[in-house]
Amino acid sequence: MREGLRERKKRETRQRIADIAMGLFMARGFDNVTVAEVAHAADVSVNTVFNYFSTKEDLFADRQEMAVDLPQQVMRERAPGESAVRAFRRDYLDAIDTRHWRHGLNLGSDVFARIVNASPALVARLREVHDEREQALRRMLADELEADPDDLGPQLAAAHILNTTRILTAYAVQRMVAGEVWEMIAPDLRTEAEKAFDLLESGLGDYGARPLEAAAAAGESAADDQDREYDHHERDGDD
Structure with missing residues:
Protein backbone atom coordinates (compact mmCIF):
# COMPACT_ATOMS: atom_id res chain seq x y z
CA MET A 1 0.00 0.00 0.00
CA ARG A 2 1.39 3.38 -1.06
CA GLU A 3 2.20 5.83 1.72
CA GLY A 4 0.07 8.98 1.61
CA LEU A 5 1.43 12.51 1.90
CA ARG A 6 0.08 12.96 5.43
CA GLU A 7 1.60 9.68 6.64
CA ARG A 8 4.93 10.52 5.02
CA LYS A 9 5.08 13.94 6.68
CA LYS A 10 4.23 12.45 10.08
CA ARG A 11 6.93 9.81 9.66
CA GLU A 12 9.50 12.42 8.62
CA THR A 13 8.58 14.69 11.54
CA ARG A 14 8.89 11.81 13.99
CA GLN A 15 12.28 10.85 12.59
CA ARG A 16 13.54 14.44 12.66
CA ILE A 17 12.57 14.84 16.32
CA ALA A 18 14.25 11.53 17.21
CA ASP A 19 17.44 12.45 15.31
CA ILE A 20 17.67 15.86 16.96
CA ALA A 21 17.06 14.31 20.39
CA MET A 22 19.78 11.72 19.83
CA GLY A 23 22.22 14.45 18.84
CA LEU A 24 21.52 16.28 22.10
CA PHE A 25 21.77 13.07 24.14
CA MET A 26 25.11 12.24 22.56
CA ALA A 27 26.46 15.72 23.21
CA ARG A 28 25.23 16.19 26.79
CA GLY A 29 23.98 12.87 28.14
CA PHE A 30 20.40 11.64 28.39
CA ASP A 31 19.66 12.88 31.91
CA ASN A 32 20.98 16.38 31.14
CA VAL A 33 18.56 17.04 28.26
CA THR A 34 14.90 17.97 28.77
CA VAL A 35 11.99 17.29 26.44
CA ALA A 36 11.46 21.05 26.22
CA GLU A 37 15.01 21.45 24.90
CA VAL A 38 14.39 18.75 22.31
CA ALA A 39 11.18 20.47 21.24
CA HIS A 40 12.93 23.83 20.95
CA ALA A 41 15.77 22.38 18.87
CA ALA A 42 13.28 20.62 16.59
CA ASP A 43 11.13 23.77 16.32
CA VAL A 44 8.00 22.02 17.57
CA SER A 45 5.94 22.22 20.75
CA VAL A 46 6.42 19.92 23.74
CA ASN A 47 2.93 18.55 23.06
CA THR A 48 4.01 17.65 19.52
CA VAL A 49 6.96 15.69 20.88
CA PHE A 50 4.65 13.75 23.18
CA ASN A 51 2.23 13.14 20.30
CA TYR A 52 4.97 11.06 18.72
CA PHE A 53 6.76 9.73 21.80
CA SER A 54 5.01 8.74 25.03
CA THR A 55 8.08 9.24 27.22
CA LYS A 56 11.51 10.80 27.08
CA GLU A 57 12.99 7.29 27.07
CA ASP A 58 11.03 6.52 23.90
CA LEU A 59 12.83 9.42 22.22
CA PHE A 60 16.06 7.53 22.76
CA ALA A 61 14.69 4.07 21.94
CA ASP A 62 12.84 5.28 18.84
CA ALA A 209 31.49 -31.42 33.93
CA ARG A 210 34.31 -31.83 36.40
CA PRO A 211 37.35 -33.53 34.82
CA LEU A 212 37.96 -36.98 36.26
CA GLU A 213 41.57 -36.11 37.10
CA ALA A 214 40.48 -33.04 39.06
CA ALA A 215 37.84 -35.04 40.91
CA ALA A 216 40.38 -37.72 41.82
CA ALA A 217 42.87 -35.11 43.00
CA ALA A 218 40.19 -33.43 45.07
CA GLY A 219 39.29 -36.77 46.61
CA GLU A 220 42.89 -37.45 47.54
CA SER A 221 43.22 -33.96 49.04
CA ALA A 222 40.09 -34.48 51.10
CA ALA A 223 41.38 -37.83 52.33
CA ASP A 224 44.71 -36.24 53.32
CA ASP A 225 42.83 -33.53 55.22
CA GLN A 226 40.86 -36.17 57.08
CA ASP A 227 44.07 -38.05 57.97
CA ARG A 228 45.66 -34.86 59.30
CA GLU A 229 42.56 -34.07 61.32
CA TYR A 230 42.58 -37.61 62.74
CA ASP A 231 46.28 -37.35 63.68
CA HIS A 232 45.62 -34.03 65.37
CA HIS A 233 42.86 -35.51 67.51
CA GLU A 234 45.05 -38.51 68.37
CA ARG A 235 47.83 -36.24 69.61
CA ASP A 236 45.36 -34.23 71.65
CA GLY A 237 44.16 -37.46 73.23
CA ASP A 238 47.71 -38.54 74.13
CA ASP A 239 48.24 -35.22 75.89
Whole structure:
Protein backbone atom coordinates (compact mmCIF):
# COMPACT_ATOMS: atom_id res chain seq x y z
CA MET A 1 0.00 0.00 0.00
CA ARG A 2 1.39 3.38 -1.06
CA GLU A 3 2.20 5.83 1.72
CA GLY A 4 0.07 8.98 1.61
CA LEU A 5 1.43 12.51 1.90
CA ARG A 6 0.08 12.96 5.43
CA GLU A 7 1.60 9.68 6.64
CA ARG A 8 4.93 10.52 5.02
CA LYS A 9 5.08 13.94 6.68
CA LYS A 10 4.23 12.45 10.08
CA ARG A 11 6.93 9.81 9.66
CA GLU A 12 9.50 12.42 8.62
CA THR A 13 8.58 14.69 11.54
CA ARG A 14 8.89 11.81 13.99
CA GLN A 15 12.28 10.85 12.59
CA ARG A 16 13.54 14.44 12.66
CA ILE A 17 12.57 14.84 16.32
CA ALA A 18 14.25 11.53 17.21
CA ASP A 19 17.44 12.45 15.31
CA ILE A 20 17.67 15.86 16.96
CA ALA A 21 17.06 14.31 20.39
CA MET A 22 19.78 11.72 19.83
CA GLY A 23 22.22 14.45 18.84
CA LEU A 24 21.52 16.28 22.10
CA PHE A 25 21.77 13.07 24.14
CA MET A 26 25.11 12.24 22.56
CA ALA A 27 26.46 15.72 23.21
CA ARG A 28 25.23 16.19 26.79
CA GLY A 29 23.98 12.87 28.14
CA PHE A 30 20.40 11.64 28.39
CA ASP A 31 19.66 12.88 31.91
CA ASN A 32 20.98 16.38 31.14
CA VAL A 33 18.56 17.04 28.26
CA THR A 34 14.90 17.97 28.77
CA VAL A 35 11.99 17.29 26.44
CA ALA A 36 11.46 21.05 26.22
CA GLU A 37 15.01 21.45 24.90
CA VAL A 38 14.39 18.75 22.31
CA ALA A 39 11.18 20.47 21.24
CA HIS A 40 12.93 23.83 20.95
CA ALA A 41 15.77 22.38 18.87
CA ALA A 42 13.28 20.62 16.59
CA ASP A 43 11.13 23.77 16.32
CA VAL A 44 8.00 22.02 17.57
CA SER A 45 5.94 22.22 20.75
CA VAL A 46 6.42 19.92 23.74
CA ASN A 47 2.93 18.55 23.06
CA THR A 48 4.01 17.65 19.52
CA VAL A 49 6.96 15.69 20.88
CA PHE A 50 4.65 13.75 23.18
CA ASN A 51 2.23 13.14 20.30
CA TYR A 52 4.97 11.06 18.72
CA PHE A 53 6.76 9.73 21.80
CA SER A 54 5.01 8.74 25.03
CA THR A 55 8.08 9.24 27.22
CA LYS A 56 11.51 10.80 27.08
CA GLU A 57 12.99 7.29 27.07
CA ASP A 58 11.03 6.52 23.90
CA LEU A 59 12.83 9.42 22.22
CA PHE A 60 16.06 7.53 22.76
CA ALA A 61 14.69 4.07 21.94
CA ASP A 62 12.84 5.28 18.84
CA ARG A 63 13.38 1.96 17.06
CA GLN A 64 11.92 -0.12 19.86
CA GLU A 65 8.97 -1.41 17.81
CA MET A 66 11.35 -2.63 15.12
CA ALA A 67 13.66 -4.08 17.75
CA VAL A 68 10.81 -6.04 19.33
CA ASP A 69 9.77 -7.41 15.94
CA LEU A 70 13.25 -8.38 14.71
CA PRO A 71 13.42 -11.81 16.43
CA GLN A 72 10.04 -12.66 14.93
CA GLN A 73 11.34 -11.54 11.54
CA VAL A 74 14.24 -13.97 11.86
CA MET A 75 11.71 -16.72 12.49
CA ARG A 76 9.48 -15.68 9.58
CA GLU A 77 12.42 -15.69 7.17
CA ARG A 78 13.97 -19.02 8.14
CA ALA A 79 14.31 -21.63 5.42
CA PRO A 80 12.21 -24.83 5.33
CA GLY A 81 13.64 -27.26 7.87
CA GLU A 82 15.79 -24.56 9.50
CA SER A 83 15.53 -24.57 13.28
CA ALA A 84 15.14 -21.46 15.38
CA VAL A 85 18.69 -21.74 16.71
CA ARG A 86 20.17 -22.16 13.24
CA ALA A 87 18.16 -19.22 11.95
CA PHE A 88 19.49 -16.98 14.71
CA ARG A 89 23.04 -18.27 14.17
CA ARG A 90 22.83 -17.35 10.50
CA ASP A 91 21.29 -13.97 11.29
CA TYR A 92 23.86 -13.08 13.96
CA LEU A 93 26.84 -14.07 11.82
CA ASP A 94 25.43 -11.95 9.00
CA ALA A 95 25.12 -9.01 11.40
CA ILE A 96 28.81 -9.43 12.27
CA ASP A 97 29.74 -9.31 8.58
CA THR A 98 27.55 -6.28 7.84
CA ARG A 99 27.80 -4.53 11.24
CA HIS A 100 24.03 -4.18 11.19
CA TRP A 101 22.28 -2.27 13.96
CA ARG A 102 19.73 -5.05 14.57
CA HIS A 103 22.19 -6.73 16.93
CA GLY A 104 23.87 -3.54 18.14
CA LEU A 105 27.09 -4.09 16.21
CA ASN A 106 26.93 -0.94 14.11
CA LEU A 107 29.41 1.92 14.17
CA GLY A 108 28.59 4.09 17.18
CA SER A 109 27.35 1.27 19.39
CA ASP A 110 29.99 2.20 21.94
CA VAL A 111 28.61 5.76 22.14
CA PHE A 112 25.09 4.35 22.51
CA ALA A 113 26.29 2.08 25.32
CA ARG A 114 27.97 4.91 27.19
CA ILE A 115 24.78 7.00 27.11
CA VAL A 116 22.68 4.07 28.33
CA ASN A 117 25.06 3.05 31.10
CA ALA A 118 25.14 6.61 32.43
CA SER A 119 21.36 6.72 32.87
CA PRO A 120 19.46 4.36 35.20
CA ALA A 121 16.24 5.31 33.38
CA LEU A 122 17.64 4.12 30.06
CA VAL A 123 19.06 0.94 31.58
CA ALA A 124 15.56 0.15 32.85
CA ARG A 125 13.93 1.05 29.52
CA LEU A 126 16.29 -1.13 27.49
CA ARG A 127 15.64 -3.99 29.91
CA GLU A 128 11.93 -3.57 29.20
CA VAL A 129 12.59 -3.70 25.47
CA HIS A 130 14.57 -6.92 25.92
CA ASP A 131 11.70 -8.43 27.92
CA GLU A 132 9.21 -7.39 25.24
CA ARG A 133 11.37 -9.02 22.55
CA GLU A 134 11.60 -12.22 24.58
CA GLN A 135 7.86 -12.42 25.23
CA ALA A 136 7.03 -11.71 21.59
CA LEU A 137 9.35 -14.50 20.46
CA ARG A 138 7.91 -16.82 23.10
CA ARG A 139 4.38 -16.22 21.84
CA MET A 140 5.43 -16.84 18.25
CA LEU A 141 7.16 -20.11 19.15
CA ALA A 142 4.19 -21.23 21.23
CA ASP A 143 1.77 -20.47 18.40
CA GLU A 144 3.84 -22.26 15.77
CA LEU A 145 4.37 -25.30 17.95
CA GLU A 146 0.79 -25.23 19.26
CA ALA A 147 2.28 -25.57 22.72
CA ASP A 148 0.12 -26.08 25.78
CA PRO A 149 -0.23 -23.00 28.01
CA ASP A 150 1.80 -24.69 30.76
CA ASP A 151 4.59 -25.77 28.37
CA LEU A 152 7.75 -23.88 29.36
CA GLY A 153 9.61 -24.88 26.20
CA PRO A 154 8.86 -21.74 24.13
CA GLN A 155 9.76 -19.43 27.01
CA LEU A 156 13.01 -21.26 27.72
CA ALA A 157 13.96 -21.31 24.04
CA ALA A 158 13.22 -17.60 23.60
CA ALA A 159 15.19 -16.71 26.74
CA HIS A 160 18.21 -18.83 25.80
CA ILE A 161 18.37 -17.55 22.22
CA LEU A 162 17.96 -13.85 22.97
CA ASN A 163 20.21 -13.90 26.03
CA THR A 164 22.88 -15.51 23.86
CA THR A 165 22.72 -12.74 21.26
CA ARG A 166 22.59 -10.09 24.01
CA ILE A 167 25.68 -11.46 25.78
CA LEU A 168 27.60 -11.74 22.51
CA THR A 169 26.80 -8.14 21.64
CA ALA A 170 27.74 -6.95 25.14
CA TYR A 171 31.10 -8.68 24.71
CA ALA A 172 31.72 -6.86 21.42
CA VAL A 173 30.51 -3.47 22.67
CA GLN A 174 32.64 -3.71 25.81
CA ARG A 175 35.70 -4.07 23.60
CA MET A 176 34.55 -1.14 21.43
CA VAL A 177 34.17 1.03 24.53
CA ALA A 178 37.72 0.03 25.52
CA GLY A 179 38.93 1.47 22.20
CA GLU A 180 39.58 -1.69 20.20
CA VAL A 181 39.04 -1.54 16.45
CA TRP A 182 36.34 -3.66 14.80
CA GLU A 183 38.90 -5.54 12.69
CA MET A 184 40.31 -6.98 15.91
CA ILE A 185 36.93 -7.63 17.52
CA ALA A 186 35.06 -9.25 14.63
CA PRO A 187 37.11 -12.49 14.31
CA ASP A 188 36.93 -13.14 18.05
CA LEU A 189 33.22 -12.34 18.11
CA ARG A 190 32.57 -14.78 15.28
CA THR A 191 34.48 -17.50 17.13
CA GLU A 192 32.53 -16.84 20.33
CA ALA A 193 29.25 -16.76 18.41
CA GLU A 194 29.96 -20.11 16.78
CA LYS A 195 30.73 -21.65 20.17
CA ALA A 196 27.66 -20.09 21.75
CA PHE A 197 25.28 -21.36 19.08
CA ASP A 198 26.95 -24.78 19.16
CA LEU A 199 25.99 -24.89 22.84
CA LEU A 200 22.43 -23.93 22.01
CA GLU A 201 22.16 -26.53 19.27
CA SER A 202 23.65 -29.40 21.24
CA GLY A 203 22.35 -28.44 24.67
CA LEU A 204 24.57 -27.84 27.67
CA GLY A 205 24.90 -31.58 28.21
CA ASP A 206 28.31 -32.28 29.71
CA TYR A 207 29.34 -28.62 29.63
CA GLY A 208 31.07 -27.78 32.90
CA ALA A 209 31.49 -31.42 33.93
CA ARG A 210 34.31 -31.83 36.40
CA PRO A 211 37.35 -33.53 34.82
CA LEU A 212 37.96 -36.98 36.26
CA GLU A 213 41.57 -36.11 37.10
CA ALA A 214 40.48 -33.04 39.06
CA ALA A 215 37.84 -35.04 40.91
CA ALA A 216 40.38 -37.72 41.82
CA ALA A 217 42.87 -35.11 43.00
CA ALA A 218 40.19 -33.43 45.07
CA GLY A 219 39.29 -36.77 46.61
CA GLU A 220 42.89 -37.45 47.54
CA SER A 221 43.22 -33.96 49.04
CA ALA A 222 40.09 -34.48 51.10
CA ALA A 223 41.38 -37.83 52.33
CA ASP A 224 44.71 -36.24 53.32
CA ASP A 225 42.83 -33.53 55.22
CA GLN A 226 40.86 -36.17 57.08
CA ASP A 227 44.07 -38.05 57.97
CA ARG A 228 45.66 -34.86 59.30
CA GLU A 229 42.56 -34.07 61.32
CA TYR A 230 42.58 -37.61 62.74
CA ASP A 231 46.28 -37.35 63.68
CA HIS A 232 45.62 -34.03 65.37
CA HIS A 233 42.86 -35.51 67.51
CA GLU A 234 45.05 -38.51 68.37
CA ARG A 235 47.83 -36.24 69.61
CA ASP A 236 45.36 -34.23 71.65
CA GLY A 237 44.16 -37.46 73.23
CA ASP A 238 47.71 -38.54 74.13
CA ASP A 239 48.24 -35.22 75.89
